[in-house]
Amino acid sequence: MIIVVKPGASKDQVDEILNKLSGCDLKAHISEGAERLIIGVIGDKSRLAPGSLDVLTAVEKIVPIMESYKLASRAFRPEGSSFDINGVEIGGKMITMMAGPCAVESEEQVEEVAQTIVKLGAKFLRGGAYKPRTSPYAFQGLEMEGLKILRRVADRHGLLVISEITSECDIDQATEYLDMIQIGARNAQNFRLLSAVGKSGKPVMLKRGIAETIDEWLGSAEYIMSEGNYKIALCERGIRTFETATRSTLDISAIPVLKSKTHLPVIVDPSHAAGKAAYVRPLSLAAIAAGADGLIIEVHPNPTCALSDAAQQLKPDVFISLCNEIKAMCEVIGRTYPE
C-alpha cells in the first residue's frame, strides 16, 4: 500500500500518519518526489480498517498494491488448476460442455434434452429448479422436485447435474441431487451463501455478478476457497452496460484477464449474456476462440412453449450444428472436444 501525501502537509500531519502506521505494527518507507511525498507501507495491511488512513488530514490518496484475494490468485497456482467430478475434468485441455433447459418443467422435457446433448459431448445436464425471477409473479421453478428430475434423467444417461442454489437453507438437501452447485449472478455477492457453499465441499460454478469487477469476482471465489473448497469454476455471463441490444454485454476480454489473474477454470454462458438464440452461436465460438474452458448453453425441445427465457434457448437441431462448429474450433485453438 502506498500513501500519497498532500502537498504542503505539515510535519505534524505527516507524523500523524506515521504514528497510525506504527500503532498497527506497520513499517513506513518514505520517498520524496518532486511534487509529492510518498509513504510505502510494509507489513500486514489487514490490521488497518478500510478507510482509516483516508481520514487523516495529510492523506491525498491511498494506492493498494496487492489484491485482497490470495487463494484465487494466479500466483497461488501459476500452472493453472483443474479438478475432477466423477471422472470429468474441468480446466484441462478438453473443454467442458454443459447444456439443458433454462428451467426444469417436467421429466419428459428434461429427458428429451438429455437424449440430444449426451450424444454431443455434453457431460453436464443443466436446468433451473430454483429460478430467481425479477417479478414475484413469474414461474419460480419446481424447486426440490426439479432437482430430483434432473438427477433421475442424468443418471439414466451418465450425465452430471449442475443447478442453481439460491439459499443456504437448501444446500444440505440439494447436494444429494447435485454434482455441481451453480451460484447465480444475483447471489454473486451473497457472502453467506458463498461461505455455506464453501463449507459443503461440493464443486461450484460461480457466475459473475451483473456489475461485479473481475477483482470483486475473485473476492467472491476467495470466500468459497477460504472454507477449504477449491473446486471452483468461474462463469462469465455478461455484465450490465448502457447497451440494450443484448440482455447483457458478454465481457469476452474477461477470459484472458482471468487467465492472467487466477488459476481457476473459466466457463462462458452465451445464452444469458445474449438473451437471444440467434446470438448464441457467434458468442459460443468467440468464447472458445478466446480461451474459455467450457460453455453452458440453454437447449429446449420446444422453445416456443418454454416457461422461462424462451428467447434464448436453442432448439436441439441448432445445438447439434453448433457443437460441430465448436469441435472444429477446438482443433484450431489447441483444445480437444469431448466425445
Next chain:
Amino acid sequence: MIIVVKPGASKDQVDEILNKLSGCDLKAHISEGAERLIIGVIGDKSRLAPGSLDVLTAVEKIVPIMESYKLASRAFRPEGSSFDINGVEIGGKMITMMAGPCAVESEEQVEEVAQTIVKLGAKFLRGGAYKPRTSPYAFQGLEMEGLKILRRVADRHGLLVISEITSECDIDQATEYLDMIQIGARNAQNFRLLSAVGKSGKPVMLKRGIAETIDEWLGSAEYIMSEGNYKIALCERGIRTFETATRSTLDISAIPVLKSKTHLPVIVDPSHAAGKAAYVRPLSLAAIAAGADGLIIEVHPNPTCALSDAAQQLKPDVFISLCNEIKAMCEVIGRTYPE
C-alpha cells in the same frame, strides 16, 4: 404488450402469432401502419412465458406496456404511502433521520454516537452487525452480539434500531432486536431473503442494488409486498458507473422518478454513495432538496479508529452542523425536521 411484426411476414407466420395468443386466452388487436403491422395484446400476460413470443419467426420486437409490479406502483396508492414504527412516521411531511456507525464495534462506541444523534432529531440508530465485505479476511461484524448492543443502547435513548440482515436464517432471532430490517445492495435481488423478510412482517428498508434499474428495484419491493408486508422504504445508495471519483454515483434523479412510479417513501444514503466524508454534506442537502423523505448517515466517535469504512463516517461535530443545515433546508422545501 405490443408485438411489432417483421416486414414481409407471411400470413401463416402472422397466424402463428395469433394462435399462440389465443392459446393463452389473450386477445389480439391488429393495427396496420405504413411500414409495420402491429399487434396489441389484451389480457393477462403472465400466461405467456418470457420470451415465448420472441422466438416466433415473424416477431420483430415485443414492447411491454405495463410494469411487472402492481402493489409497488404509484397507481396502487396515488396519494403516496407512509407508515408508522412505534410512533415514528416514515414518508410523512417530517423527514426521517437515521444515523450511527458503519459497524457496531462496542457498546461504548455505539453509546457515544447515540448520545450525539438523539439530540439532533435522529429517531433511528443504525449500525452494521452483519457486514457483507468484499474480502473474507475483512472484519465481518459482531453479528447477533452487535444487534443486542444496538438494542440496549437504543432503548436507553428512546431510539429505534435499523440494521442489515444478510440471511433468511437470521431473521427470526434478529427481529427480536430490530425495529426495521435493512436489505443491503448486495442482497437487493436475493429473492429468497426478500420473501422471508416479507413474511416476517417487520418494516424494511430496501437498498437499491448497485446495478439495479428502478423498475427492477420496484420488482424487488414487490417480492416483499406480495407477502403482505407493505411497510417498505426504498434507499438510494448510489449506482455503479464508469466514474471512479466517488465509490458509487448517487442517482439523485431516482428520487423524483420514484415519486412518480411508486408510493413508497425514499431514503437516501449519502455515506455509501460518496465513500468519502467530505462529500456527505453536499449530497445530504441535495437529497433533501430533491425530495427525499429521509437520510441515513454514518457517524463514528472517532473515524480514524473505525473497523470499517472509516473514510465515509462523519465525526459527531460535523454531523451536528450538517443537521442544522438540513433543518434550514427542510423549511425552504416545505418539509419539517424532527425535534
Next chain:
Amino acid sequence: MIIVVKPGASKDQVDEILNKLSGCDLKAHISEGAERLIIGVIGDKSRLAPGSLDVLTAVEKIVPIMESYKLASRAFRPEGSSFDINGVEIGGKMITMMAGPCAVESEEQVEEVAQTIVKLGAKFLRGGAYKPRTSPYAFQGLEMEGLKILRRVADRHGLLVISEITSECDIDQATEYLDMIQIGARNAQNFRLLSAVGKSGKPVMLKRGIAETIDEWLGSAEYIMSEGNYKIALCERGIRTFETATRSTLDISAIPVLKSKTHLPVIVDPSHAAGKAAYVRPLSLAAIAAGADGLIIEVHPNPTCALSDAAQQLKPDVFISLCNEIKAMCEVIGRTYPE
C-alpha cells in the same frame, strides 16, 4: 509515478526498468516491501511515452500519482476562480442563471422567452443554433441565422448570449454574436475544436462528455487553458449509465468532486440530464444545494410546439415558480440570487 515489480523478477529485468528510466532522465527510488519491489519515479514523466514501461517484462503495474492537468487543477488556484463577462461574474457568491429555448426557432419565440427570463435574474440567453442531432433527418438548427436572432433579442434586454459551436470553421463568425461559447457533450473530446476555442479567447462553457470521467473532463479544460484562455465554466449535464428512466444520470456528486479537484466554476444543466420537464425542478434545487455556481435551463413559450426536445423544456410559468424556489434555496446555502 510508481512501478510495481512482478514477484520473482530477475535482477536483469529490474535493471531494464532502471535503464529505461535513466535513459529518460528520470530518477528511481526503490522500496522493498514484504511481497513486492516498488520503484518510485521522480522527474518529468512526459518524457516517457504512455505504455512504454508496461511492456517491460518485470512491470506488474504502473500507478500514476499526479494528474495530467495542471492549469485546471485546484492547486493552480486554491482559492477558486471566477471571471467576468460584460459585468456578469461567473463563479462568485452570486449564482448564474442561463435560460432559453432548446433550439432557436424564430425571433418571436426567443423574444417571448427573453421577456420572461430577464425579469427572473437570468443574465444569459441560451438557444441552440447549431444542433447536434442523432439523426441527420432531424431539425439541425437555424445555424448562423439563429445566432443573429439570439444577439438581437439579447441586446434588446441587456442579456448575454451563450450558444453551442460544433465546428472550428464557425468560430470566427460566431464569436461576433456570442458572449460565451458552449461546447456540447458530443464534442467534449473534439480536441481540435477545444484548441480553436482556446485560441479565440472567448469565455467557454464546457459540457461533460456523456461518458467522460471527471479527470478526462479536466483534461479537456486543460486543452482550452493551455491556449491561454482561462475563462471556462464546466457544465455537468448527466452521464450515461445503465438506468434509462432518465435520459442521462445527473452526477450530482461531480459538483463537490470538481470543487476539490479544480478551481473552475460549475454550472448544472438539469434539462438535458432529465430529458423530462417534471424532473427539472428537483434536479435544479439539488444542484444548488450541492454547491453548483449556476444553472442552465430550457424554457419555451409553448413546449408542445417546440422543434426539438419538447419534453424537457419548461413553460414560462413553471420557470417563474422554480426561480422563486431557487432564490429561497440560495439563502439557506449561503449564495445570492441575481436580481
Next chain:
Amino acid sequence: MIIVVKPGASKDQVDEILNKLSGCDLKAHISEGAERLIIGVIGDKSRLAPGSLDVLTAVEKIVPIMESYKLASRAFRPEGSSFDINGVEIGGKMITMMAGPCAVESEEQVEEVAQTIVKLGAKFLRGGAYKPRTSPYAFQGLEMEGLKILRRVADRHGLLVISEITSECDIDQATEYLDMIQIGARNAQNFRLLSAVGKSGKPVMLKRGIAETIDEWLGSAEYIMSEGNYKIALCERGIRTFETATRSTLDISAIPVLKSKTHLPVIVDPSHAAGKAAYVRPLSLAAIAAGADGLIIEVHPNPTCALSDAAQQLKPDVFISLCNEIKAMCEVIGRTYPE
C-alpha cells in the same frame, strides 16, 4: 410510434393528443386494452418534434417502432454490402487485415512495420498522424507530414493507407494521401465531421463512440450515407463500462447484432479495446470467430520505444504468429484469409 395513454385520462385530454396528431397529418389508430388506452400513430413521424407529444398531459409514454436510420439498416440491403478500394474488397468472404503502428513516428519506423505486414496478408497500412490525446501535453502526432510518410511507404509496398482525420479543415488535403478515412471514437458524434467526410466521397471506417449505443452508431453512419457516400465500414473498438481490467470492454456481441441490423461490414480493433498487447491475440481470434469482416491491429517494430500507447502494440514476431492463427480460424469459420 405508439402512444400509451395515462389511466384515467379525460376525453378532452385524449382529444388533445388526437388533435396534435391530425395537425401534423398523422393518422391515429386507437386500441383499448384492459388497463391502458393505446394510440398507434401512422404516417411520417418526422413532422413531430422530438418530445412534443411527451408534454401532453395524458401521455404516459411514447414507444418508437421504427429506427431513425434508413440507408444504414439491413432492410436497405438485406444481402449485406461490400465495397472495393483499389481492388481490395471490404465486406466479402475474404477478411480484411489492417496493421501498423499506433502513431507515425518516422519513415524508418513505418517502413519496418510495412515490410512485416505486407507478407502477412495485410492490405491496409494504418498509423496515427493526427492523434487525439487526453492531455494537451502528450505527443499530438506528425499531422500532415505523418500522412505523407504513410503514403510513401504504402506505395513502395502496394498497400492502402488508412488514418484518422479529426477536423473537417483537414479533409481536402488529407484525402490526397489517404485511401480510407478513419473517424475515431471521440469524434463518433462530431456530426459536422461526419457530413464533411460523407461529402468527400472517400471510403470511411467509422469507429464506435466509447458510450455509443449500436442504434446511435448507425445514426452516425446514416450522416455519412445521407451525403451519398456508401463506402463505410464500422469498427468496434470497445465501450466504456465499470470494468477497469481492460481499457475498454470489447463488445463482441456487437458483431452479430450489427449483422442483423445493418448491411455494413464490421471491423474489430482489439488493440484499443484491450490496451494491453497480451490480450490482442485472444480478442482477435474471438472477433473472427464471431463473424467480423476484418481486424485492425497495432504493430510496432519496438514497442518499448513507441511514442504512444506502447502497451498495446505487438512486436512483429508476435503479429506473425497471430496471423497464422487467424488464417487457421478463417477456414473453420468459412472465411478466407488474404494471401
